[in-house]
Amino acid sequence: MKMKTLLLVSALVLLLSACGNDNNQQVGTGMGLDDPFVSDVIGVEPKHLSADFWIKRKMDKVLLSPEKITAFNARNTAQDPTLYNLASMADALGRDDMIIRMRTVSRISKSPRIYEDGTPVTAADFERYEAMLNLGAITDQNAVRFALAVRRTSMRSYPTQDLIFSEGAQDRDIERFQESALFPGDAVAVLHTSADGQWALVQSYNYIAWVPKTAIAMGARDEVLGYASDNNFLVVTGDKVFTVFNPDVPQVSEVQLDMGVRLALSRPKALANNLYGQNPYLSHMVLMPVRKSDGTLALKHALIQRKADVHVGYLPFTRENIIRQSFKFLGERYGWGHRFNGRDCTGFVSEVYKSFGIKLPRNSGDQGRSAIGINSRYAKVAPLQDKIDRLKRGKVGDLIYIPGHVLMLIGHDQGQPYVIHDVHGLGYLQDDGTLYKGTLNEVSITPMLPLRSNAERSYLQSATTIKTLP
Numbered sequence: 001m002k003m004k005t006l007l008l009v010s011a012l013v014l015l016l017s018a019c020g021n022d023n024n025q026q027v028g029t030g031m032g033l034d035d036p037f038v039s040d041v042i043g044v045e046p047k048h049l050s051a052d053f054w055i056k057r058k059m060d061k062v063l064l065s066p067e068k069i070t071a072f073n074a075r076n077t078a079q080d081p082t083l084y085n086l087a088s089m090a091d092a093l094g095r096d097d098m099i100i101r102m103r104t105v106s107r108i109s110k111s112p113r114i115y116e117d118g119t120p121v122t123a124a125d126f127e128r129y130e131a132m133l134n135l136g137a138i139t140d141q142n143a144v145r146f147a148l149a150v151r152r153t154s155m156r157s158y159p160t161q162d163l164i165f166s167e168g169a170q171d172r173d174i175e176r177f178q179e180s181a182l183f184p185g186d187a188v189a190v191l192h193t194s195a196d197g198q199w200a201l202v203q204s205y206n207y208i209a210w211v212p213k214t215a216i217a218m219g220a221r222d223e224v225l226g227y228a229s230d231n232n233f234l235v236v237t238g239d240k241v242f243t244v245f246n247p248d249v250p251q252v253s254e255v256q257l258d259m260g261v262r263l264a265l266s267r268p269k270a271l272a273n274n275l276y277g278q279n280p281y282l283s284h285m286v287l288m289p290v291r292k293s294d295g296t297l298a299l300k301h302a303l304i305q306r307k308a309d310v311h312v313g314y315l316p317f318t319r320e321n322i323i324r325q326s327f328k329f330l331g332e333r334y335g336w337g338h339r340f341n342g343r344d345c346t347g348f349v350s351e352v353y354k355s356f357g358i359k360l361p362r363n364s365g366d367q368g369r370s371a372i373g374i375n376s377r378y379a380k381v382a383p384l385q386d387k388i389d390r391l392k393r394g395k396v397g398d399l400i401y402i403p404g405h406v407l408m409l410i411g412h413d414q415g416q417p418y419v420i421h422d423v424h425g426l427g428y429l430q431d432d433g434t435l436y437k438g439t440l441n442e443v444s445i446t447p448m449l450p451l452r453s454n455a456e457r458s459y460l461q462s463a464t465t466i467k468t469l470p
Contacts, residue, residue: 040438042428043447048418051327054411059320059396064470066314069357072470076372077205082361084205087225089189092141098191099138102201105157105179105209106133112167113176121164129158134195145190146224147202147216148289148297149182152256154338155209159199173424173441174336179209180347180362181338183261185289187228188216206350207362217289219297227289227299230264234284237355238309239328243302244283248276251290252302256341259328260354263288265312266301275301282306314357322397323410325352326420329443334422345406348422348443349399352408358469367467368401374468387460391417391448395468400448402462407448417448427452 037046047053064072077083093101108130113121157177164176182188188202188211199210219227236257246253257263263286273279283303290300304310309328315321326348335342343351346364353360361367376390391400391409394417398409407421426438428450435455440446451459 040436041426041440041444041446042436042450043416043418044445048413048445049330051323054323054396054418055320056411059323060318063317063319064356066357068470069314069317073357073359076359076370080361080366080370080372082206082363082366082370083359084203086146086187086189086203086205086228089144089203092143093191095138095140095142098142099135101191101203101208102133107157109164109176113164114167114169116163116165116172120167129160129162132159132195132199134193137195138192142192145218146221147188147190147200147218148224148227149184149186149188149211149215150217150251150289150291151184151215152258152341153182153211153215154178155180155182155202155204155207155211156199157209159194159196159201159210173334173339175339178337178339180207181343182211182215183258184255185227185261185263187224190216190218205359213295214291217291217297218295219289223297227264227287228262232265233262233313234265234286234304235311235314235355235357236261236263236309237311237315237325237328239332241304241308241310243286243288243304244278246276246302249290249300249302252288252300255288255302257304258343259325259351263304264299271301275303278303284308284310284312311355315355317356317358319396321356322352322408325355326408326410326443329422330420330445332422332443334424334441334443336424343422345422349406349408353469364401364404364406367399367406368465372467373399373470376466378464378466384458384461387463387466388449390466391460394466397469399465399467399469400460400463401465401467402459403464405459407459409448410445418445419448420445425453427454429455 077085108126115121157179160177162177165172165174166176182204186204188204190200190202192201194210198213200213200216202211202216236259239259241257243252243255265284266287267285275285280303283305286302286304287299288302290298292298329348333340333342334344336344338344338347346362346367350360360372361370378387394409396410400407400409400419405423407419410418410420412418420443422443423440426440428436429452430436448460453459
């Protein structure tokens with residue numbers, strides 16, 4: 001018996017030795033498994049993918065108090081035409097005003113478009129979309145109503161789910177009717193209804209577009225605006241968080257909540273120890289907007305686990321938190337106008353800053369042109385070195401705007417500025433001087449200086465604004 005045991009131990013030692021001598025095996029995995037870091041992104045190493053690598057001393061200093069952020073938002077909303085104070089919305093809009101607002105988003109494309117299968121979008125197709133706008137129902141005075149979003153939903157150029165793309169597009173990532181998104185609890189002014197009665201033209205705090213009426217619940221003006229301004233609230237600080245499963249009220253069961261979503265907290269005594277058959281002591285209890293069968297608003301209690309990535313009130317606005325919040329999206333699929341259950345470059349930036357309570361315009365062009373923050377502006381002929389010098393003085397969270405894109409500065413490594421951004425393509429010059437064209441299609445870490453969309457001009461050369469918030 002002892003001899004058999006000795007032989008077994010000897011065989012095991014030989015087996016382990018053989019595994020140790022195999023250069024293709026990974027020591028410590030127990031199974032010889034390996035998941036190497038592979039990347040065609042210039043200048044990026046595994047260390048760059050950790051938020052802790054970029055966090056330095058004194059980055060925990062609070063930059064603006066909640067009270068100053070409220071004043072900051074109010075000042076920006078008063079000055080910036082792309083930000084809207086819903087509380088100041090008139091009870092009714094005149095015909096011309098209504099059409100002007102609608103035409104900021106619903107416009108016949110001047111460029112050729114195709115459907116997903118490559119079929120051209122014709123003039124007759126656009127006539128059909130124009131008919132959906134229900135222009136004939138617009139009167140001299142049109143009542144403004146209010147609603148809360150009950151789920152994440154797309155905001156569209158026209159009241160349709162039809163997908164259209166640029167003629168010659170090599171992929172189907174950028175869909176031309178997709179504009180933005182609403183999230184649960186978002187307050188909107190409802191301006192108009194589509195011809196089929198299934199869509200509503202809505203104005204949020206930073207955008208106007210069409211949404212399915214099933215995604216919003218109509219409420220009294222004071223009720224809607226009161227919910228949105230409740231001072232006792234929970235903010236989602238993770239990339240995506242879900243409400244607890246609810247067998248009794250499916251409208252509030254496992255609802256997706258994206259970063260920056262703000263929900264009113266409510267824990268009445270009658271529900272303190274039992275909510276829908278569950279003890280809520282391990283969860284935050286919130287009021288969620290739901291849509292009743294007649295389309296009107298009801299508020300139902302829901303639970304969000306205390307262990308979830310959420311925060312009572314807004315997160316402290318610090319450089320460290322800017323980094324930590326932005327890295328929570330790292331690797332998320334790029335979604336033009338919030339497609340693919342993700343977000344685009346400005347959606348990414350906006351949701352990070354929303355977790356501190358800071359409101360920004362929706363589109364990159366509007367953000368870049370905005371007077372919000374401290375802005376360094378550059379003409380097309382501005383020397384590249386001026387922009388490099390500005391980045392050397394840059395602060396974590398600075399926003400760099402190029403036509404159609406925005407990037408966020410996260411720090412420097414060996415003198416090279418690095419950025420995090422939600423980006424579609426990848427381009428840089430190779431050693432032989434030719435342009436490498438790849439794809440990212442995700443929230444990515446890259447060095448700033450090598451990036452370029454063509455062989456002649458770098459991203460930084462194209463930069464029009466570098467912005468510090470605040």
